[in-house]
Amino acid sequence: MIDLSGRRALVTGGARGIGAACARLLARAGADVGIAYRSREDAANAVLRDIEASGRRGFAFQGNLATRDANDDFVAQAVGLWGGVDIFVGNSGIWPDEAVPVSALDESRWRETMATNLDGLFYGARAAVGHMSDGGRLIFISSTAGQRGEAGHADYAASKGAMISFVKSLAVELGARNITVNSVAPGWVDTEAVARPFAGEGLSRIAANIPLGRVASPDDIAGPVVFLASPLARHITGEILNVNGGSVLCG
Template sequence: MSGSLPGLAGKRVLVTGGSRGIGRATVRCLAASGASVGVAYYRASDEARRAVEEARELAPRGTHWCAGGDLAEPAECRALFERADAEFGGLDGFVGNAGIWNVDPRPIEALGPDEWRRMLDINLTSIYAGTREAARRMGPDSRIVLVSSTAAQRGEAEHSHYAASKGAINAFCKSIATELGPRSINVNAVAPGWVATDLSAPALQGEAGRAALALIPLGRVATPEDIAGPICFLLSDAARHITGEILNVNGGSVLCG
């Protein structure tokens, strides 16, 4: 991504799920604007290190690093933010992006409790835990951006656990925005539609892919950069009077703004 956004130079931002897809593109966008970036990952350690290398090429004066962990586990989440304390000495931005989606449909009759708990742990509990730790460290003029989904607004048949986790993120975002607003901390969410990532690639093949594309008025699936730009916008000074907003980035497939 070329260009830069106002007010991001020198900012210290932690991005979860930063090793691939939307998170990786967000790391590049932030670095291109002069921010220092921490890349949190779950298992993709090699990709996370490459994301850090890319950030260093784009912003050589910044502080860029990566660390792994399961953010749904309190001790591991706390350790990640303690690493941010050591590397950054403070925190200006947090992007809660880590998440999963099951390609195989799960009708409610077949959706087991373990699958339900795993989806909510990874997609929602990690958002709660990360936001909690971030808020403890943030001063005025800080930003939190959470990654939701169009599934939060229209539902998604046979993926109810995913849609429920993302719908809860929207409600959480609005609640925390009103709570942290008096401290001049902005909290927003970006809700992507279909995005061309490793996560969604199997679902965008063949007839299913053509059917998904037919529902997008702009006629194409988003790239990770299409989502990273709005995330970085909400972290920037250009969005300093926006909070509690769910920014839909879906090519017109869900018109609910």
């Protein structure tokens, strides 16, 4: 039912985890997909092969997505290849897995988290919007932490909370151009980024506190992203779509 044929999509952080799942599902829905990644060329090439196996055009861009130049170059490559951008999925981000109280939170970690999770999102969205026409879609991956906070991870929660405010601001600003701006806010997701807290019995303990009884897979996040990218969601903007199995009911 969802048909994204002819749509041109970009996914930051698209080589692994949630980003890779989004890229693959967007391609299966008919979109051409460009992915940006920082270091894992092997993983990026595997995603690119899957995009092309779906019969879609794709490309992989390597760069530091916390910087303006990398985001500008990523979008410019899509424009050069395809003439524009229709869907931009801002997924690139980090979650420092060591819980640190604010009294011990050093400036370097704070700035790295903000640069990766927030600055990079701003640069990417700004570059993409300049090449979007009527019906464009901006979709950002935020977090339940951005809504309720997360003790020991104030840097991460603050970056995601700011992202949510960014979504709501752009939704109003870009509505007149028929560009929708939304966010998918996951809870726990089974990716490499959370390997340490999931180790041993960690995964089962976390799952036991989720009403649906399991931790999300990357595909569980990709489905709502593709929905928001589709015509089915044409009248949804400024929304924070929580995908957490019922663990945080803040909608």
